[in-house]
Amino acid sequence: MPSAVYQGAPSTYPGGFPAGVSIRGMPLVFPNAQGQVFYVNNSTSLVGTGQKGGSDNNRGTYNAPFSTLSKALTACIAGNQDIIFLGPGHAETISTATALNINKAGVTIIGIGTGDARPTITLSTANTATITVSAANVTIVNTVFVANFLNIAALFTLTTAKGFTLESCNIRDTSAILNFLDCIRTSATSNANDGLVVSNNDFHLKAASGAVRMVSFLGTHDRVKIVDNYYQSDTVGTGAVFPIATGKVITGLQLRRNRFVLVQTNLTTTGYLITTDGSTNSGMIDENRDHTLAHGTLASSLMVTASSGFKFGRNMHCQAVDKSGA
Numbered sequence: 001m002p003s004a005v006y007q008g009a010p011s012t013y014p015g016g017f018p019a020g021v022s023i024r025g026m027p028l029v030f031p032n033a034q035g036q037v038f039y040v041n042n043s044t045s046l047v048g049t050g051q052k053g054g055s056d057n058n059r060g061t062y063n064a065p066f067s068t069l070s071k072a073l074t075a076c077i078a079g080n081q082d083i084i085f086l087g088p089g090h091a092e093t094i095s096t097a098t099a100l101n102i103n104k105a106g107v108t109i110i111g112i113g114t115g116d117a118r119p120t121i122t123l124s125t126a127n128t129a130t131i132t133v134s135a136a137n138v139t140i141v142n143t144v145f146v147a148n149f150l151n152i153a154a155l156f157t158l159t160t161a162k163g164f165t166l167e168s169c170n171i172r173d174t175s176a177i178l179n180f181l182d183c184i185r186t187s188a189t190s191n192a193n194d195g196l197v198v199s200n201n202d203f204h205l206k207a208a209s210g211a212v213r214m215v216s217f218l219g220t221h222d223r224v225k226i227v228d229n230y231y232q233s234d235t236v237g238t239g240a241v242f243p244i245a246t247g248k249v250i251t252g253l254q255l256r257r258n259r260f261v262l263v264q265t266n267l268t269t270t271g272y273l274i275t276t277d278g279s280t281n282s283g284m285i286d287e288n289r290d291h292t293l294a295h296g297t298l299a300s301s302l303m304v305t306a307s308s309g310f311k312f313g314r315n316m317h318c319q320a321v322d323k324s325g326a
Contacts, residue, residue: 035080035106038072039065041087041119054090068092069100069109069121076104078135086143088113093148095125097132097157105135111143111169118170123155123180124148130157137163144170147180151210154185161187163195172204176234179207188218188245196224203231211239218245223252224283232261238294239264244276253283253310262292274304286313293319 039062042054052058054067066072069084069092076082084107094100100121102109111119120143123129127149133156145155155171158164166184173179183203186193198215205212212235215226231241241260244250255273264272272294274285285304294301301319304310 035082036076037083037085038075039085039087040067040069040072041065041090042067043087043089043091045089054087073102073104073107076107078103078105081106081108083107084109086111086119088117088119090119091122092120093122093124094129094131095123097126097128097130099129101132101134102138103132103134104138106137107135108139108141109143110141113142116144118142118144120144120146122146122148123152127151127153130154132157132159133161133164134159135161139165139167140169142168144172147173148178150177150179151207152180154182154216155180156184158184158186158193158196160189160192162191162193163197164193165197165199166201167197167199169201170204171201173206176206176208180205180212181207181210182213182216184215186215186217186219186221188248190220190248191222192219194222196221198226198229200228201230203229203233205231205233205235207233207235209235210237211235211243212237213239213243214241216243216245217248217250220248221250224250225254226258227254227256229258230261231258234263236263240271240273240275242274244274244278244281246277249276249278249281249309251280251282253281253285255283255285255288257287258289260288260290260292262290262294264292264294269300269302271302271305274308274310276305276308279307279309281309282311284311284313285315287315289316291318 038060044053050063052064054065056067056071058064058066060066060072060075065087072084129152138161171183203214212233214231262272272292301317
């Protein structure tokens with residue numbers, strides 16, 4: 001990290017990089033980024049020479065980082081395209097429904113590190129603990145999120161949050177009884193979460209029973225993109241990975257190139273991936289692969305509720321134990 005880098009300057013190269021830049025394989029491409037840059041790290045084991053330990057009394061620079069994401073958010077300016085870097089080894093625990101509200105539009109939160117060195121945010125203490133997103137165009141990249149309480153209702157609760165993006169993150173349960181139910185729960189207000197993107201994430205959900213979902217769609221939303229994710233859920237209960245609430249529809253859906261490893265031994269007769277009572281949904285479901293025990297035969301396997309309005313390309317499904325796909 002050059003010594004000339006300081007809070008308020010995106011880099012020492014104000015003209016940017018013509019083809020973007022990648023740091024240890026993580027692409028950092030922010031065209032026309034003019035916002036401030038803040039650093040957050042409360043790890044005591046990774047403090048380098050000349051660096052201060054994380055504190056919310058610091059300035060939020062690389063050498064004097066904040067200790068909490070909430071403090072960095074208060075320093076951001078809505079719509080300014082500010083960037084927050086979470087340092088390797090940074091760890092926070094969210095214990096209530098109000099402890100972390102991402103409420104600054106245009107903020108990008110990037111975790112630094114690989115494997116277990118990535119920053120980790122743990123939800124604990126109450127099943128109502130959640131991370132609220134209440135601003136547009138928020139992006140979260142390369143961060144680990146862990147459930148550490150029974151049946152946490154939702155990891156992310158979206159309110160007025162168009163353009164929310166979750167990319168290259170790891171979402172996991174601590175055990176079969178310390179778990180998430182919804183990873184993302186949308187607003188019931190129509191179009192409040194248009195442009196939702198869930199891309200290249202790993203979900204490892206250990207809940208042994210009950211309905212467990214990647215995205216629970218409570219409202220009507222447009223231009224939803226769910227691509228290149230790995231989703232593993234151990235629950236034997238019924239319930240689709242993407243339930244759409246009664247009377248609501250999803251339009252412009254891209255559900256592509258995802259991998260689903262499901263159990264669902266209790267029959268899910270109305271769709272093991274998507275359930276809906278709407279016929280005016282739209283979008284493409286293509287190149288997904290799944291294994292689920294929800295049905296005894298291929299003939300009875302139903303990926304999506306019939307007459308949904310979605311279009312289908314080539315998807316691969318397997319419903320038998322220890323057998324190859326069909």
